[in-house]
Amino acid sequence: MPSLRNAILLTIATTFLYFRIMRTLNFDNYMATYIYFLTCITLYAIYELNYKRRRLPNGPVPWLVAGNMPSFINVNNVDVLFQSWKQQYGGIFTVWIGPIPLVMVSDLPTIKKYFIQHADSFSNRWRNFVTDSIMEGSNGIVQIDGNKWREQRRFALHTLRDFGVGKPLMEQMITLEVTSLMNHMEKSCGLDGKELHLCPSIAVCVGNIINNMLFGLRFNQDNSYMHRLHQLLDDQSHTVMQPIMGAYIAFPVTSKIPIINGEWNRLMGIKNELLEFLETQIEGHRMNWKDEMIEQEPEDLTYAYMIEVEKRKRNGEDVGFFDDQQLKMLLLDLFFAGMETTVTTLKWAFLLMAKNQKVQKNVQAELDSIGQPMIEIQHRTRLPYVQATINEIQRIANILPINLLRTVAEDIEIDGYNFKKGDLIIPQISILMNDPEIFENPEEFNPSRFLDEDNNVKKIDEFLPFSIGRRQCLGESLARAELYLVFANLIQNFNFEVADDVTTERVLGLTVSPVEYSCKITRRGLDHNQNSVK
Structure with a gap:
């Protein structure tokens, strides 16, 4: 250091x-x-x-030793803090995490310049004691760089496309899980409605989609093990953002000191339980492996990985970075990414609908105009207000308060700044999506901001919920389809209400969640001829 x-x-x-x-x-x-x-x-x-x-962009003056960390203490909303720094120091500024500088790029032209035009220099990941301990070295797909990252990302994208991502097969898979979720909700809420915790059911729905792709596995809605896996992902997201993690990164020995290593032990316990689930799935695939599978279409990504390795071996080719450890950690990354962000966004979606009844009714009116029992992707062009509402949900939810950390790949001088290899730098998209110069009254939930004067969906370049550049979310098309199909079909078939004292307070983690809430869910009576049945 x-x-x-x-x-x-x-x-x-x-x-x-x-x-x-x-x-x-x-x-x-x-x-x-x-x-x-x-x-x-x-x-x-x-x-x-x-x-x-x-040598770095200007920013808030750091405290000795602590850097700018004291500024985060007792801050109710870090987005407001970041906005104040942008207004004071401009679109690129440096925040000090203890002794470590973190450069935040928060205006679109500079983001494009650094992370698209100079992507080779600004697209590495930050490896540290915490990430290496979770991923057991340089493994997975999120925290790796170079040739290994390119090879594994190419494999993952190709395989997910083969399993229908971006194709009609993906819609069929999602619709199956949405139908199962709606049946469960209808059974749970009864004829007169009932107050329910919706989030666990959403997690099973979304989790089954990614589980099916990764392992060929799905759970029933009332399966306690699937609920446990979702809880583990939530706990991991919040635990890694605890301030004590900074001490573990700077001084790894502190992870072995009693009393102060409690959060570390908790994090490793979560990791081990998740890996136990993954190892069980991998071992099941090994036990069911048959040599003839190499000539067949793989049933899921785990089999696809095994087939790729076996083909390379039989052809006398270098297996590259494919190995058992990498498979396990790739599955861990895809499992976490495939669940956490989409589930968290949908938690916000139904909370915001319940808190904004007028918007909910407008969405339902547009959905009812389709006159179909199930909303499909082909209907999307006829549902501009629904699309605008989903965009506004993603903007307000703003679930990545601090984008996943990138590092400078090589020494580079740009815009008068002298970046050294290993310096932390991120496209801070959360600032863009809350910028009052781009989104008037950004704290207001207003889907109409995404519609033009002809009631068509308006493209706003600063709206970047899936990040930008080479590290842009590889599951974007899947996530967009899930958000649209789950949201549209549930809103078409159910009303959502919450008590007045339910807040939209933000709970900080790797992703920002709402406070756990329950809502009254009532089945809407529709004959799908655009007539409500009372």
């Missing part, structure tokens, strides 16, 4: 100065010690507050 190296050099230099003062000026020990510590503090303050910041 550069700051640690510089601190050591500073200590050596000031210690040398200390002895020189004692010898040449004949100060007594007290005076020499006083000058020594005063010199150390002065030099350290100059280094921290000025020298180390000179």
Whole structure:
């Protein structure tokens, strides 16, 4: 760590100065010690507050040692804090996470310049003690770089496309799970409606879609093990954002010290339980493996991975970065990404509908105009208000308060800044989606902002819920289809209400969730000829 190296050099230099003062000026020990510590503090303050910041974009002045971390204490909404920094320092600024600089790029032209035009320099991932411990080294697809990342991403994209992502087969798979969810909800809420915790049921629905693609596996809505897996993902998302994680990253030895390693043990317990689930699935696939599978279409991504390895071996080709460890961690990444972001967005979707009854009724009116028992992807062009509402849900939910961290791949000078290899830098899309210069009254839930004067869906370039550049979400098309089909069909068939005291408070994690809530769900009576049946 550069700051640690510089601190050591500073200590050596000031210690040398200390002895020189004692010898040449004949100060007594007290005076020499006083000058020594005063010199150390002065030099350290100059280094921290000025020298180390000179090559990076300006930003809020960091505290000694703590950086800008004290600014996050007792902040109700980090989005407001980030907006204030953007207004004060411009579209690119530096925030110090303790001794570590994090450059946030928050205006669209600069984001495109850095992460598209100079993607080779600004698309690496930040590896640290926490990420390496979870992924057991450089594995998976989210936290890897270079040739391994390109090979594994290419494989994942190709395989997911084969399983129907972006094709009619994907819609059939999603519709099956949506139908199962609606049947479960209808049974649970009865004829007169009932207050329910909707989020676990949504998690099973979305989880079954990704489980089917990864393992050929699905769970019933009342399956307690699937609910446990969802809870583990939620817990992991919130645990990794605990402030103590910074200490584990900077000083890994703290993960072994009793009392302060409680969160670490909790995180490793979550990881081990998730890996136990994945290892069970992989072992089941190995037990059911037959040699003739190599000539057949794979049933799921796990079999596709095994087939790819076997084909390369039989053809005498290099297996590249394909191995058992990488398979397990690739599945972990895809399982987490395939559930967490979509489930969290849908949690916000139905909460926002319940809190905004007028919007809910407008959405239902447009859906009723289709006159079909199931809303399909082909109907999307006839549902501009529904599309605008989903866009506004994603903008308001803004589930990534801090984008996944990227690092500089090589030393580069750009716009007068001198970035060093390994510096943290991110496209801070959460600032864009809350920028009052782009979205008037950004705190207001207003789907109409995404419609033009002809009532068509309006493209807003700063609306980037799936990020941008080479690290853009590889499951974007799947996520868009899930959000649309789950949201549209549930809103068409049910009314959602919440008590007045239910808040839209944001709970910080890797993704930002609403506070756990229950809502009254009532079946809408429709004959699908655009007539409500009372």
